[in-house]
Amino acid sequence: MATAAPAAPTANKAELLAIADSVAREKLIDRGIVIEAMEDAIQRAARARYGQENDIRAKLDPQTGELRLWRVLEVIEGDIEDYYKQVDLKGAQKLQPGASIGDFIVDPLPPIEFGRIAAQAAKQVIFQKVRDAERERQFEEFKDRVGEVITGVVKRVEFGHVVVDLGRAEGVIRRDAQIPREMHRVGDRVRSLILRVARETRGPQIFLSRAHPDFMKKLFAQEVPEIYDGIIEIKAAARDPGSRAKIGVISYDSSIDPVGACVGMKGSRVQAVVQELQGEKIDIIPWSEDTATFVVNALQPATVARVVIDEEEGRIEVVVPDDQLSLAIGRRGQNVRLASQLTSSQIDILTEADASEKRQREFIERSEMFQNELDVDETLAQLLVAEGFTSLEEVAYVETDEIASIEGLDDDIAGELQSRAGEALERREAAAREERRGLGVEDALAELPHLTEQMLVTLGKASIRTLDDLADLATDELVQKKRPEPRRRAENAPQREQDKGGILAEYGLSEEQGNEIIMAARAHWFEDEEGASSEEAVDAETSQ
Numbered sequence: 001m002a003t004a005a006p007a008a009p010t011a012n013k014a015e016l017l018a019i020a021d022s023v024a025r026e027k028l029i030d031r032g033i034v035i036e037a038m039e040d041a042i043q044r045a046a047r048a049r050y051g052q053e054n055d056i057r058a059k060l061d062p063q064t065g066e067l068r069l070w071r072v073l074e075v076i077e078g079d080i081e082d083y084y085k086q087v088d089l090k091g092a093q094k095l096q097p098g099a100s101i102g103d104f105i106v107d108p109l110p111p112i113e114f115g116r117i118a119a120q121a122a123k124q125v126i127f128q129k130v131r132d133a134e135r136e137r138q139f140e141e142f143k144d145r146v147g148e149v150i151t152g153v154v155k156r157v158e159f160g161h162v163v164v165d166l167g168r169a170e171g172v173i174r175r176d177a178q179i180p181r182e183m184h185r186v187g188d189r190v191r192s193l194i195l196r197v198a199r200e201t202r203g204p205q206i207f208l209s210r211a212h213p214d215f216m217k218k219l220f221a222q223e224v225p226e227i228y229d230g231i232i233e234i235k236a237a238a239r240d241p242g243s244r245a246k247i248g249v250i251s252y253d254s255s256i257d258p259v260g261a262c263v264g265m266k267g268s269r270v271q272a273v274v275q276e277l278q279g280e281k282i283d284i285i286p287w288s289e290d291t292a293t294f295v296v297n298a299l300q301p302a303t304v305a306r307v308v309i310d311e312e313e314g315r316i317e318v319v320v321p322d323d324q325l326s327l328a329i330g331r332r333g334q335n336v337r338l339a340s341q342l343t344s345s346q347i348d349i350l351t352e353a354d355a356s357e358k359r360q361r362e363f364i365e366r367s368e369m370f371q372n373e374l375d376v377d378e379t380l381a382q383l384l385v386a387e388g389f390t391s392l393e394e395v396a397y398v399e400t401d402e403i404a405s406i407e408g409l410d411d412d413i414a415g416e417l418q419s420r421a422g423e424a425l426e427r428r429e430a431a432a433r434e435e436r437r438g439l440g441v442e443d444a445l446a447e448l449p450h451l452t453e454q455m456l457v458t459l460g461k462a463s464i465r466t467l468d469d470l471a472d473l474a475t476d477e478l479v480q481k482k483r484p485e486p487r488r489r490a491e492n493a494p495q496r497e498q499d500k501g502g503i504l505a506e507y508g509l510s511e512e513q514g515n516e517i518i519m520a521a522r523a524h525w526f527e528d529e530e531g532a533s534s535e536e537a538v539d540a541e542t543s544q
Contacts, residue, residue: 017062023130033133035062042067050109055085071107075099138169139204142197149218150208154188164190164208171206179210179278180242191276193218210277211241219276220247223269224262232258235287238341245280246298246338248287259284283338291316295347298339302328305352315346319355366390373424374417383408384417392428396421429453441465448520450513455504462503471521478502479514 020038024031042058046069050056055072074085075092092099099105152164152171160175162184173184173192184190192208193215209215217234226232236248251258262284263270270282285297292307295316302324308317320328328349329336340347350358363385370381373392387406389395395403396418403414432453436446439460444467446456464470470478480502502514509517 020062030133032062034130035060037128037130037133042069046109053082053085056109067111069109069111071109073105073107075101075103075105077101135203138206139197139199142169142194142204142206146194146197147214147218148194149191149215149222150194151189151191152208154184154186154190156186157184162190164192166206169204169206171208173208173210177207177209177211178241179280182210182242182278191219211239213237213239213245216245216247216273216277216280216282219273220262220269223272224264226251226256226258226261231256232261236342236344238338239280240334240338242278242280244283244334244338245277246283246285246342248285248294248298248342250287259286291343291345295339295343295345298342299328299335299347302335304328306355315348316343317348317350317355319350319352322351322353325349325351370395374420376417376420392421392424396425432457436460439465442467445470445521449516450509451517452507455507458504458506464503467521467524471518471525473503473518475511475514475518476502478518479504479509479511 020031020034023034039058039060042060043056046056046058047054050071057070057072059068060066061068072085073087073092073095075089076086077089080086080088087095087105089099089101092103092105095107096103096105150166150171152166155163155165155170157163162173162178164171164173171192171194173190177195178184190210192210193212194206195209195212196207198205198207214237216239217237220234221227224232227234231253232249232251234247234249237245238247239245247262249258249262251261261269270284274280274282283300285300288294288297291309295307295318296304299318299320302320304318304320304324306319308319310317318328327335330338336347336349363382366385366389367378367381369392370376370384370389371378374381374395383406384395400411400414400418403409403417404411429452433446436453436456439457441456441460442465445451445459445465446453448470451459459465459470464473504514
């Protein structure tokens, strides 16, 4: 009987390895992954041929291309429950002499011939495995490159989103990450910032941006060697994409001017960035650790008369001459908005007339409050305000010497003023207590830390009347500070919805104090749970 020549199998082996090498090179993935995919495809085809119930394994030698196919059987004692995966000791010893109970033996299978359907199924398995490996490679390659500037070619534009060919992957510049009025055509080369890389079921999504401030900072690093070398640093950046931007720079070498270095000879360096950003005007300003100085620089070209910083509220009040108001605010509020972003603070712009009017109004209000609450004449009340006292608490709790040191006052008058301030605070507390009880707020809330009677009235008006009501709140719902609406808003500027803040935002409680209040309100929950556990334990002991 004639036997088949060995030439054909050898050719098939070589062909399998050649396919594996070709796919690995083309997709830039490991050759072992392709061979593993082939083995998986052959296993599935073999199970379709011999039965899905069998535990069939396939192994392709990566060096010789030799393919082995076998079935795994478990040697058991007694009756066989699964004839496809189990064998008795007698049958096992025929296949593998020396086999014992509990062993897993190998039953070699002859190679299979791939029919059209089996070949198609194997092809799909290999493609899927290779595709998954390619996606994983793309994710691993780009996940650590977030924040880099990358150049690609526009592949297509879909619903305003630009799909960019990055060579080994595709990225997308979403509509809101593009520079307004910028046109992209298929085949155009485009630079952008790798903003985010997300792992998704359809493959890694690489989100690009040309509107992010970091894109501008990276462009400057490419154009200005001093920034790349770390001699100059861009400490802050703010953009209104396609229109205007501001950057704050600092030099760590006193001999190098940071602004001049970024501008370059005849503006060559900054113009290269401006051209890439489609003509976006860039203000380069010196950064300063002093907040007031930095704010003055950030509002250039407007002239600033005075800066008042409220660190607790995180807002800055800037006073400018009347003729500088429109310049300080900018077109549609652009200048003050960019300055706010640059300094990470809320900036309010006032004219000198507005500031004077505000000071007079506050002076009158505080004077009247001291007159009514302390029962003093107008002159003494105005004297306290002029010396910087703004509330009854300040008068009641400062050192007596501080009040006595005011010209025209002595220790006796200072003591009397503090006594009256204390009585006025007690009257306020008593009135607030009555109002709080009238609102139905439990006395248990008054025992919580940091809460005054006036705060409890505010809680009662917000329908927070019991420990459980308060315990259900999150800390930010209780104490988060509200964002104040600017006193000056550009004409026709869109109305921005203001953050209302927490229920007790006006009282200036810290987040830590808010946490203490919430946890104290929840304390009875844990006490109830411990009591219930103790009762259950007693019941269990009694039943025994």
